[in-house]
Amino acid sequence: MIEKDVVIVGAGAVGLSLAMQLGRLGVSSLAVDRRAATSDHPRARGINTRTAELMRQWGMEGAIRRNALPPEDFCFAYRRDSMRGHEYGRTVTDDGIDVPSAMPRLLVPQDIIEDELRERARESAEIRLRTEVEDFEETETGVLATIRDLRTGEVQQTRSRYLVAADGAMSMVRQRLGIPIEGNPLIGYWLGIYWKSADPRLWATYLEQPSMAYYAIDQDDVVVVSAVDRTNRWLTFRILPAVTTRPAPPSHDEALRLVRKATGLPDLDLDLVNVQVWRVSAQVAKSYRQGRIFLAGDAAHLLPHTGGLGMNTGIQDAHNLAWKLGLVLRGHADPALLDSYEAERRPVAEQNAGWSVGNNDTLKRIIASARAEDGPGVTAAIEAENDHVRQEGAELGFAYRSHAVVGDGTIPPAPSQTVYTPTAVPGCRAPHVWLDRGGERISSIDLLHSRFVVLAGAHGGAWVAAARAIADDTDIPITGHTVGPNAEITDVDGDFLDTYGIYVDGAVLVRPDGHVAWRAQFIDGADTTPLIEALEQVLGRSVRAAEPTSVVVS
Template sequence: MNPIRLPASPGATAVLIVGAGPTGLATALLMDRFGIPFMVVERNAGLTDHPRARGTWVRTMELFRQWGIERAVKARGLPDDANGFAFVESITGHEYGRVPREIDFGQTPAWKCTVSQDVVEDELYRVVRQSRLGRVCFDTEFLRYEETADGVVAFTRDTRTGEETKRPALYLVAADGAGSGLRRQMDIAMTGPASLAIMNNDYWQGDLSHVPSVRQVGVFRILPGDPGVSQASVLNTNGADRWLTVTKVGDGSDVTPPQRSDAEVVRLARAHSGVPNLDVKIINRSVWRVSKQVAARYSRGRVFLVGDAAHRFPPTGGYGMNTGIQDAHNLAWKLALVLRGQAGEALLDTYDTERRPIGQANADFSHGNTVRFMKLEEAFRSRNLQAINFWIKDVVHHSHSIGLGLGFSYDDGAIVPDGTAPRGLTLGRYDPSDRPGGRFPHLWLDLARQRSTLDLFDRDFVIVHGPRSADWKAAARDVCERLDVPIRTHELESVDARDGLDMGLYGAVLVRPDGHVAWRMPWVPEEPAASLASAMEHTLRRQGAATLRRAA
């Protein structure tokens, strides 16, 4: 493994990350796991104290399990049975209907968690701040960057002293949010509507722990009978006394949204709760615009967009933060291999190829959920109970989305397509598959159900093969020696197509460090080492690598 050659300047690092939100911190955590020096710059004095996004879905929780923070995140979220919707006149009032929680069918070792963004940031930061390879610099505003022949130079300013600093790096990651100044400097346009609506977030404290439903419901959709009370979504953040009320206050075309007084926020909190004399304390408030936008490209030169800097979704569906963390997971291993000289720089181009279509698909899904709520509001205004019941039942497609969360697949990029047809997605059902581009299926590897196949995929490529396949251990050793890229092997005791393993008893798949299948070989090839080498060269975008031939 080649050492990473940093720029010969004081304070140089391999990867400079702008923004210490969940995506930026996830990128930093992954750089540490791959042994890559990094620095995070964040203009704020610390982490957010506002819930913002809420909900970490299955694939994200699988990553948190791998990173050692799953239990800590779950301990600070709602119970597993409190993630559904309830449609009510008020939290303590009449209930029109409820969408039950999504059922865990055992296709993952880690189930989703209804938890707020501030908790996620806190737990990610607990890991990142212990790193010996990098650090997070708060009160540090990113100003601009210049690209050089072998890297970038970022210019930052200390918000306390005004002092400016030059920070050399090999690569730059823009995790600076929806209003990304770095994206604007990259001259990358966003496609799609920038402002669909203007929303208020009112985060308040009020003890409703005596209400049984607050231990069962993740979101109360308030459909009040009083025309003087606005419709809203009240998000349950801790199952007791902290609530986030999300209300539409203006159309997307409004330049300046109407401002509510604190007294009005308290009045609405009491009306939405159905407790007229509830003791309400406002914690904080924010105003934001609903957008449905995806960047025209996810990178330029040595700079990469991740998270909200790359895509802005309506909040309906909860895919914004989750998509961003998975952006980081896709980019990290590619940066690590390129920095070590184990892959060609063209591998980094596959970040855009793979993640931008996923960003667009998740944007479309989120916007579809917004339209569904608009239809529900129309039905309620008409007081048509049949229409209300129809749209409440249809919300199941909003909250039951494991098919989208686990079943997404890369059709092009750092994979070797095998010519088989894509299976498509069903939102509420996940169909596991070992087809190139998809997440390798989860199977328990021990009777205690502690070790999953997903635990095999972290920092290295892995050949997973059946019990009657070729000698992939020997092939992997041969390819490792010649390409200087670690490849581990794992033999499955049984291979069943019902688990999504179409490689069969004689076949094998090559799985990338991010758990996605790069290559599938459902039979024993004539020259296993040569076949594996060819797949690795294609995946890593290596040019001029020697073709392996089996010894005579």
């Protein structure tokens, strides 16, 4: 019998993110995956700003920046017949655009991301590849599962407190549980061809006007040529219709002809690596949880890749769930905290699915206008498609509503795909501001992970003292910092108080996932009871033994 706190079905980007975070929280986990290794296809390539912030917190910033394409490549080019043909237009790039974060969005292939995540997850979690879950059963105290080693045939039993399904679009776990998935099951199909070539003519075209994707549009076909890196890795995609039967992948020779036609180089020398056909859907599971079993990533939601939100939404699912499992398993929170996972993440998936469908509809407008040689129509549609590239609202602006958020009477900004308004309204991501800590320039994001954090104004030392007393008396992971002139941490640009919506003696309580749980604009005398009450609401347990005596620090 293998004993773990959590068993994770699936060791892709989502499962590995969860395993790594649980390990760092002192939670034991086993992640299993049928595959022998990381995907042999680059798959998703966009890390959005919020996911990039998380990877910075996880110590992965150097690795993902080294493997990222330059920001001037972050655009789409639309051309006649091939990537070398007449250009109808292109979306804006990320080059020189100021992002309200310490991290930009990055173009990094998913296979690189998974390699990095797996190495970090293995530091504190058990990862078994070529292993599948054959069966599972929930009990009163946990989940029993049967796993099989696909290389040896060996069968073992696992016992865990919880099981998380991160096993993809056709999730065996979701289907066995009978959880329906709602929405549009078939928008179309895409064919993906992964190939390698160092032909200098490719790079001459690419470097003349860089783009993450060249859409080659003719009257009968739409084929996309994308650089995976700036060495020799490429992807070619073909947009296929929504037909009843999944289209068969092309033969080797057919794939070669398609790539050569799309590049405009009939004699291109290339090595074909592999070919995939996948269904494009916009669906969200009706429930993210059944008892002690949770769904995450593609097991919980299927998003069109137009917008690049699929993998990012899944990684952020894992980020939301990990700290809650950690606190419950360590006895710091009531199991009811886990109910907030679905309450918070399902609306985000529904919103992202809608925006991704909108991006897909805009792409159809571009294609139709190009085929009709409608110049103004193409220009207008490409302008609208900038939402696909510039979607800071979708990446940073989502706000949670659940019992793990204590409202203060203020309302988050209206949802927007493109516009992000930095705010510390409870439920929102605690916004980035630049800080100075002992001569080191840091982002506020660097302070906000793995534990609760109180951020207070320069005269809000009583809040920080209360947080540290709770940590000392209960072992709940919480700390605090004062920010401002002559405070523990200096506000570099002087915008901390305005951005967070507090006075010099106010404070916010930020959850371990970086979202604001509670806010007090100022302190009433030296009474820190509101902070304690807010933490009790989030955790579902009392921390009254830690209530400090009145302390005034200025």
